[in-house]
Amino acid sequence: MATVTADAVTGTFSVPVSKLDAGIHVLTAQIGDTVVGNSLTVAVGTAADIVAKLPVLQASTGLSGIYLTDTHVLQVDSASAMRSLLASNGDALAAIQGGFSFAVTKVSGGTTTVASYTAGGSLVDTTASTMTGSVLASKTITKPDGSSAAYVYKDGVVTSETQIHADKTKDVYLTGITGTTYVSEHDAYDSTNTLISSVRTHADGTTDYKFNFNTATGEKVTETYTAAGDLAVRTMVTTTKDTIQLKYDGGVISSEYTYYAAGSDDIAALKTYTNGTLTRMNVRHADQSSDTFVYNISGKANIAQHDALDASGKVKFIDLTMQDGSHQITASQAHQTLVSTTHAADTFKGLGGDTFVFHKDFGVDQILGFHSGSGMGHDVIQIDKSMAVDKAHLSITSVGVDTLIHVTDVDSILLKSVAAASLTKDNFLFL
Numbered sequence: 001m002a003t004v005t006a007d008a009v010t011g012t013f014s015v016p017v018s019k020l021d022a023g024i025h026v027l028t029a030q031i032g033d034t035v036v037g038n039s040l041t042v043a044v045g046t047a048a049d050i051v052a053k054l055p056v057l058q059a060s061t062g063l064s065g066i067y068l069t070d071t072h073v074l075q076v077d078s079a080s081a082m083r084s085l086l087a088s089n090g091d092a093l094a095a096i097q098g099g100f101s102f103a104v105t106k107v108s109g110g111t112t113t114v115a116s117y118t119a120g121g122s123l124v125d126t127t128a129s130t131m132t133g134s135v136l137a138s139k140t141i142t143k144p145d146g147s148s149a150a151y152v153y154k155d156g157v158v159t160s161e162t163q164i165h166a167d168k169t170k171d172v173y174l175t176g177i178t179g180t181t182y183v184s185e186h187d188a189y190d191s192t193n194t195l196i197s198s199v200r201t202h203a204d205g206t207t208d209y210k211f212n213f214n215t216a217t218g219e220k221v222t223e224t225y226t227a228a229g230d231l232a233v234r235t236m237v238t239t240t241k242d243t244i245q246l247k248y249d250g251g252v253i254s255s256e257y258t259y260y261a262a263g264s265d266d267i268a269a270l271k272t273y274t275n276g277t278l279t280r281m282n283v284r285h286a287d288q289s290s291d292t293f294v295y296n297i298s299g300k301a302n303i304a305q306h307d308a309l310d311a312s313g314k315v316k317f318i319d320l321t322m323q324d325g326s327h328q329i330t331a332s333q334a335h336q337t338l339v340s341t342t343h344a345a346d347t348f349k350g351l352g353g354d355t356f357v358f359h360k361d362f363g364v365d366q367i368l369g370f371h372s373g374s375g376m377g378h379d380v381i382q383i384d385k386s387m388a389v390d391k392a393h394l395s396i397t398s399v400g401v402d403t404l405i406h407v408t409d410v411d412s413i414l415l416k417s418v419a420a421a422s423l424t425k426d427n428f429l430f431l
Helices: 047-059 079-088 090-094
Strands: 023-031 034-045 064-070 073-076 103-110 113-117 125-134 135-141 148-154 157-164 170-174 185-191 196-203 207-214 222-223 231-237 243-249 252-259 266-274 277-285 292-296 302-309 313-323 328-331 337-339 346-349 357-358 362-367 378-381 397-398 402-406 412-416 429-431
Touching: 023 047, 034 047, 047 073, 064 090, 073 079, 073 277, 079 090, 125 378, 266 302, 313 397, 328 412
Parallel strands: 034 064, 073 103, 328 346, 337 357, 346 362, 357 378, 362 412, 378 429
Antiparallel strands: 023 034, 103 113, 113 125, 125 135, 135 148, 148 157, 157 170, 170 185, 185 196, 196 207, 207 222, 222 231, 231 243, 243 252, 252 266, 266 277, 277 292, 292 302, 302 313, 313 328, 397 402, 402 412
C-alpha cells in the first residue's frame, strides 16, 4: 500500500486506507523483509457487500476496521434477521467505521415500506412511500410513540403535510393551493380531532384568514383579511355564547355588531364608528324595546344623546349630555324610570307617575314638574339605601317656591316649584 517512516521516538506510523479496493484485506507491516507486529484485517465495500460478509469478518482475526463506500444503512430482510446479525456478528458490526443503522424494506404493489432501526436494533420509524411512475406521490413516516408525518406530493413537490403527535394532537399544512385568495394553510387540532386554530396565507406571505378556538372556555375568534393583509372582519364567540362581529376599513374599526345568546336581556347591539371613533350605538332588548345612543355630536349644545324606545318604537325618554357634562333627561311618556348619572348634574322632566332613581354619588340634580303627594300619577324618588334608609334621614328644606332635598353632604335633589309640605312618604322609596 505504502512506504512510510515510523516516528523515531515512539515507533508509531499510519497508513491511509483510502487506497484499498473493495474486499477483505490483511495488512502486514514490514521492515525490509521482516514482519513487524500482528496482521490487521480491513474490509472495504458497499453496505450490501459487508452484510453478506459479516460471518466471515466475524471469524477473521485482527479485524481493525470496516469501511462502507456507499451508505451506512445496512439492509436486512426482516427484524428477526437483524436481531440474528446483532447476536452473532457483534464484533464485526462494532468494527464499522462512522457508525451504521439497519433498514428492512418491503415492497407491496406500488408502496415501499422501510423500517429504520438504530445500531442497537431499536425501531426509529417506518416510512411508507408510493410512486406515480418515477415521481414520489406520497410518504408517511410513523414513529414507535404513535406520532406520524404524512406527505402528499405533486410533481415531486410537497402539497400537504399532516403531523400527528404522540399526544394525538395534529397539525395539517397545505401549500400550492389554487383557485382561492390564499396559497397555504396551517390547521391545528387537539387530541379529540377538534379544530383549534387555522391560518391561511396569501402568496406574498400576508395573512388571509385566522381562526382560534379555546376549548377550555369555548371562546372562538375568526378573522378575515383583505388582499393587502389588512384586517377586514373579526368575529368572536364569547364564553357566554354572545357573538361579536367587528368590521374594519383600512385597518380601522367601522362597526361592531353583537348578537346576544338566547335568554339574555338583550337581542343585539350595533355600534358605528367614524374614523375609528364611536359615533352611534343601537341596542335591542329581549322585550323588543330599544336604546339609541349618539356620540361625539358637534355644532349643538349637547355632545351626546340617548333615546329610549318602547316595543312599538315610540320614544320613552331622551337623555341629552350637554357640553359641560350635565344631563337633561326628558320623559316622552308617563310612568318612566329615569336614572341619575353618577357625578353629573342632571335635570329631569317627567310626565307623571315616574320613578327617579338616585344611586350613590349621583351629584347635584333637579326635577322639573315633580308630581308630589299620593294621588293618581304621583312621582317617586328612589334612593339607594347606602345613602339613606328612610325619609327621616333626609334633610328637606324650602328654597323659595322650590324644595331642596339633601341626601348626603354632596348629593342633593332640587324639586322645582314644589312645596316641601306637599311631599308624602309615597313620594320616596329606599332600596
